[in-house]
Amino acid sequence: MKIALLGNPNTGKSSVFNLLTGLRQQVGNFPGVTVEKKYGEIIVGGDSHSIIDFPGTYSIYPRAKDERVVYDVLSDSNHVDFPDCAIVVVDASNLERNLFLFTQLYDLKIPIILVLNMSDIAHKQGKIISTEALQEVFPGTQVVETTARIGIGKERLLRAIQEAPNGIKPVSFLPDSKICSVDDLLCQEKEANDRFTLIGNVIKRIEQKSAIQEESRTSKIDRILVHPIFGYLIFAGILLLIFQFIYAFAAIPMDFIDTTFSNFSGWLSEILPAGLFSDLISQGIVPGIGGVVIFVPQIALLFFFIALLEETGYLARVVFIMDRIMRPLGLNGKSVVPLISSVACAIPGIMAARTISDWKERMITVLVAPLMSCSARIPVYTLLIALVIPNERILGVFNLQGLVLFGLYALGLVSALTIAAFLKFLIKTKEKGFLLLELPSYKSPRWGNVGITVLEKVKLFVGDAGKIILAISIVLWAMATFGPSNKMEKAAIKAEISAKRQHLNEDATARIISSAKLENSFIGILGKIIEPVIQPLGYDWKIGISLITSFAAREVFVGSLATIYAVQEDGGGNKRLIDRMRAETKKDGTKVYTIASGTSLMVFYVFAMQCMATLAVVRRETSSWKWPLIQLLFMGVLAYFGAWITYLLLI
Numbered sequence: 001m002k003i004a005l006l007g008n009p010n011t012g013k014s015s016v017f018n019l020l021t022g023l024r025q026q027v028g029n030f031p032g033v034t035v036e037k038k039y040g041e042i043i044v045g046g047d048s049h050s051i052i053d054f055p056g057t058y059s060i061y062p063r064a065k066d067e068r069v070v071y072d073v074l075s076d077s078n079h080v081d082f083p084d085c086a087i088v089v090v091d092a093s094n095l096e097r098n099l100f101l102f103t104q105l106y107d108l109k110i111p112i113i114l115v116l117n118m119s120d121i122a123h124k125q126g127k128i129i130s131t132e133a134l135q136e137v138f139p140g141t142q143v144v145e146t147t148a149r150i151g152i153g154k155e156r157l158l159r160a161i162q163e164a165p166n167g168i169k170p171v172s173f174l175p176d177s178k179i180c181s182v183d184d185l186l187c188q189e190k191e192a193n194d195r196f197t198l199i200g201n202v203i204k205r206i207e208q209k210s211a212i213q214e215e216s217r218t219s220k221i222d223r224i225l226v227h228p229i230f231g232y233l234i235f236a237g238i239l240l241l242i243f244q245f246i247y248a249f250a251a252i253p254m255d256f257i258d259t260t261f262s263n264f265s266g267w268l269s270e271i272l273p274a275g276l277f278s279d280l281i282s283q284g285i286v287p288g289i290g291g292v293v294i295f296v297p298q299i300a301l302l303f304f305f306i307a308l309l310e311e312t313g314y315l316a317r318v319v320f321i322m323d324r325i326m327r328p329l330g331l332n333g334k335s336v337v338p339l340i341s342s343v344a345c346a347i348p349g350i351m352a353a354r355t356i357s358d359w360k361e362r363m364i365t366v367l368v369a370p371l372m373s374c375s376a377r378i379p380v381y382t383l384l385i386a387l388v389i390p391n392e393r394i395l396g397v398f399n400l401q402g403l404v405l406f407g408l409y410a411l412g413l414v415s416a417l418t419i420a421a422f423l424k425f426l427i428k429t430k431e432k433g434f435l436l437l438e439l440p441s442y443k444s445p446r447w448g449n450v451g452i453t454v455l456e457k458v459k460l461f462v463g464d465a466g467k468i469i470l471a472i473s474i475v476l477w478a479m480a481t482f483g484p485s486n487k488m489e490k491a492a493i494k495a496e497i498s499a500k501r502q503h504l505n506e507d508a509t510a511r512i513i514s515s516a517k518l519e520n521s522f523i524g525i526l527g528k529i530i531e532p533v534i535q536p537l538g539y540d541w542k543i544g545i546s547l548i549t550s551f552a553a554r555e556v557f558v559g560s561l562a563t564i565y566a567v568q569e570d571g572g573g574n575k576r577l578i579d580r581m582r583a584e585t586k587k588d589g590t591k592v593y594t595i596a597s598g599t600s601l602m603v604f605y606v607f608a609m610q611c612m613a614t615l616a617v618v619r620r621e622t623s624s625w626k627w628p629l630i631q632l633l634f635m636g637v638l639a640y641f642g643a644w645i646t647y648l649l650l651i
């Protein structure tokens with residue numbers, strides 16, 4: 001048999017799936033964790049059945065992207081996944097809403113095993129559900145009580161599966177309904193109303209409440225956590241803690257990865273026979289892989305915390321309290337997590353937007369998330385601030401450099417929210433945006449699940465975005481290595497002669513030669529080609545090259561400048577690079593880096609989509625190149641004009 005696992009979100013379908021198959025499908029205390037079908041196998045009484053875990057839906061009528069999966073299968077009886085039998089998992093503590101989908105499926109005459117899951121919670125709430133009465137109301141249906149989280153009810157469920165094919169009885173729940181196919185159920189308001197009225201009557205028959213009902217632990221906690229004042233304060237406090245933690249601890253593995261990869265490159269270039277192949281590996285591929293792996297600590301840590309908040313049920317509260325603030329901006333309460341995550345890195349942020357079921361709100365979130373100032377901008381900001389912003393105090397208290405840094409972060413946040421509000425009017429959709437959210441009960445996190453979430457996100461990033469980052473790194477390497485051949489050679493010879501004349505040592509000579517080669521490589525030529533375009537912003541072709549190379553990732557900006565100015569970063573950090581940059585003059589003798597051009601560059605980096613990893617992830621998450629390209633374009637336009645205006649104002 002093909003067995004479909006169906007039910008509302010967050011009722012424990014994946015838990016039942018794991019219970020039956022022994023597989024470890026991701027489970028989460030948050031609606032929308034399963035967004036694709038998952039397959040498994042079970043053997044009952046010698047027969048092997050395939051079992052499919054579907055995303056949760058509230059009805060057969062599809063509203064969100066993940067709900068469509070169920071509709072597509074059920075509306076086509078020739079579909080490979082069309083089930084012979086359905087296990088409908090319902091939250092026994094919340095029967096009224098849960099039975100809606102069940103009765104729709106019942107009317108489709110699919111043999112059903114009705115699983116009353118979360119019976120532990122129902123019992124705690126003092127609800128006693130009569131499975132016999134349920135079986136009477138829905139003849140042909142087998143009803144099984146489970147607590148899937150801790151594995152109770154597995155045997156009962158297996159027995160029901162064995163008997164499932166005998167259970168079909170052609171009875172309809174809705175009287176005088178002429179439902180023959182899924183499409184008969186679509187958009188029928190009357191159908192929905194009738195169903196709920198009938199379900200209300202059924203509930204009265206099958207459910208008894210014990211007389212005294214204590215206020216549950218969950219609602220006691222919620223009085224504080226969703227409180228209109230304390231709720232926000234507590235959330236802000238938790239965020240602060242998480243960010244402190246990520247900043248404090250991600251840096252260690254990131255530095256480690258950084259040094260490991262650069263040592264490895266150095267070692268490779270020593271042991272491999274000199275030549276193009278060696279260069280490709282040591283300067284193109286290995287640093288390219290390093291550029292992927294370096295994001296892993298932040299992604300892993302961030303998702304560790306998000307998974308933790310999600311597992312306990314707290315995340316749903318955050319969404320609930322933030323929805324009020326986000327909605328006028330075209331965003332959703334669920335946008336909060338992606339936006340906040342993006343301050344560390346837009347990649348996990350954009351991946352976190354998956355839980356937003358409304359297409360438009362999800363899209364807006366994905367589009368504006370990279371405007372939040374991520375940690376890759378920090379090296380760029382700090383270098384430029386040290387270079388052009390005087391270290392002065394303002395009003396005797398504020399450090400001017402610190403203020404500028406704060407201003408850059410604020411600019412990112414404000415523009416993200418403003419653009420979201422604009423996009424709200426620009427993006428057309430037929431779907432209506434509303435938040436259908438239940439607050440799940442608080443549960444202690446299960447560490448296995450936290451681990452699985454972290455692993456899945458890291459795998460997703462390394463596997464998909466990684467490929468693209470690697471490819472572009474190789475292209476950038478090739479463009480910096482090759483050029484119109486005799487031009488590059490001539491420049492190299494010239495540089496060598498001038499170095500000899502100045503009696504420079506071996507290292508300095510090598511640096512001058514590589515700098516001359518870079519200037520005449522394809523990427524150097526490209527820098528010169530774009531020079532007229534970036535001149536109004538106050539930049540020269542050398543900055544142009546860095547703008548192009550740092551398209552790979554923003555922090556590459558600093559490294560590229562270092563190569564171009566032929567200085568190596570030594571123990572003194574950026575010191576020597578800074579000195580060279582300070583001394584840098586244009587042809588007319590004026591300085592290249594001034595308050596105007598430096599600030600203009602910073603503003604450029606606030607807005608520009610200088611991160612191919614993010615573009616790769618957006619492509620993956622929207623499954624088209626259209627959105628990443630739109631994003632690249634509007635952020636580029638914003639960056640250009642923002643930088644231009646800044647330059648004009650400050651010059």
Ligand code: GDP
Binds near residue numbers: 008010011016120148
């Ligand atoms: P799905 O969205 O329907 O796939 O549901 P999941 O399997 O992801 O489970 C949602 C949440 O409910 C998770 O936190 C589970 O640990 C929890 N859960 C699942 N079954 C039970 C149960 O029987 N009792 C309780 N208390 N929690 C459960």
Ligand code: MG
Binds near residue numbers: 034
């Ligand atoms: Mg699931």
